[in-house]
Amino acid sequence: MSGSERFGDLLRALAPQVLGMLLHRYGGFEECEDAVQEALLAATVRWPADGVPENPRAWLVTVASRRLVDQVRGERARRRREVTAAVREAPDAGLAPAPGDGNPGDRDDTLTLLFLCGHPALTPASQVALTLRAVGGLTTAEVARAFLVPEATMGPRISRAKQRIKAAGASFATLTARERAERLDTVLHVLYLIFNEGYTAGSGPDLHRAELTTEAIRLTRMVHRSLPDDGEVAGLLALMLLTDARRAARTGPDGALVPLAEQDRNRWDAAMVHEGVALVTAAMSASPLGPYQLQAAIAALHVQAPRAEDTDWEQIRVLYGILGRIAPNPMVTLNHAVAIAMTRGPRAGLELLESLDGDPRMARHHRLHAVRAHLQELAGEDAAARENYRLATRRTTSLPEQRYLRDRAGKLDR
DSSP states (O other): OOOOHHHHHHHHHHHHHHHHHHHTOOOOOOHHHHHHHHHHHHHHHHHHHHHSSSSSSHHHHHHHHHHHHHHHHOOGGGOEEEEEHHHHHTTTTTTTTOOOOOOOTTOOOOOOOOHHHTTTTHHHHHHHIIIIIISSSSOOHHHHHHTOHHHHHHHHHHHHHHHHHHHHHOOOOOOOOOHHHHHHHHHHHHHHHHHHHHHOEEEOOOSOOOHHHHHHHHHHHHHHHTTTTTTHHHHHHHHHHHHHTGEEOOOOOOTOOOOOOSSOOOGGGHHHHHHHHHHHHHHHHOOOOOOHHHHHHHHHHHOSSSGGGGOOOHHHHHHHHHHHSSSSHHHHHHHHHHHHHHHHHHHHHHHHHHTTTTTOOOOOHHHHHHHHHHHHHTOOOOHHHHHHHHHHHOOEEHHHHHHHHHHHHHHOOO
C-alpha cells in the first residue's frame, strides 16, 4: 500500500470521529462538516511533508476547531445560533479542550454521529446518503456516483437532510437507552441498504460496487465494537462478511454473473467465512434471535457446504420459515420459495410464489420473475420459464443481470 493510500485510509477513519467531536461541542452540522473538510485538506498537505502527528485525531480536532472559529468570526451575518453560543462560551476552544472534555483526541463520538444520521425525520435514501457523507467520509461526488445521480443533484439532497435534522430539533446530546434502542434498528437497516447496493448494484455496468460493501462492513464493525453484546449487530456483521466472502467468485473473467451453485468455492475468502461463522454462532447462542442472525445463519449454511449439492437445504428451509414469521417481507418469501423447491420440488416453490402476485411491492420487480423462471425451468416448463426470464431481463437495470437472464432464456430457446 502506498503512502498516499495509508494517509487516505487514516483520514477516512478519523473524519467521522472529528466531526462527532465538533458536533458534540459546537452543534451546527454544515459548519462543523465544512471545518472538518478543511482540516482533512490541511492534513493531506502537511502530513506527507511533516509526518503524521503523534495524536492525529487531536491534530485534526484542533485544526478544525480553529477553522470553525475563524469561519464564525469572519461570517457573522451567517453564523448559526449553536456555533455562536459555543464560541461565546469558549472563545479559545480551538486551542484547548472544553472543561471535562480531556484531550481533544480522546473522545470518539462516531457512534452518536451514526445514530444522528439515522434520524427518523429522514427518508431511508437520505439516511443512507448522509451516513455515507458524514460517517463514511465519502465526498458528495462519491455519494452521487453511488446513487448514479449527478453531483449537482446529490449536494442539495444532502443539504436538505441536514436541514430536516435541524428542523426536527435533533441535537448531538447522548441518546437515552430507549432512544438508542429505537434508533439502532434504523442504523442497522441503513448499513444493510448500503451493503446490498454495493453487493448487487441496482443499475449500471458492474455487478459490484466494492467501495460501498467495504464501507458498510467498516461502519458495522464500528457499531459492533461499541455494542459487542448486541446479537443483531453481530448478526449483521456476520451476514455481510459471509456474503462478501463470495464476491470474487460471483463474476467470470468477462464480468458475467456466476450463480451461487456454479461458483468456484476455492475463490471464496476463507478468513471472512471463518470470522462470519464465529460471529453468528456466538450471537445465536447468547442473544435473542433476530432477522440478521437468521440471515447470517442461512449464509453460513451456504458457505460451509463443500459443494453446491451438499447444501443443507432442509435447514435453510426451516430458517426461512422462522424468518418469514418474525420479519415477513417479499424477499424472504422469494428465498423461502427456492428453499422449498430444493426440498419439496419446484411445484411447491411455485405455489408459494403465487402469494406475491398481488403484492404491490413486487408488481414490477424483476426478481419475482427471475425466481419464477428458475423454478419453472427446474419443473421442465421451458416455455413459461423462457418468457419469465425475458420479462425479468426487461425489468432490471443491472447490465450483468440482464446478460445472465438473457443467456438463460437463450439456452431454453436452443
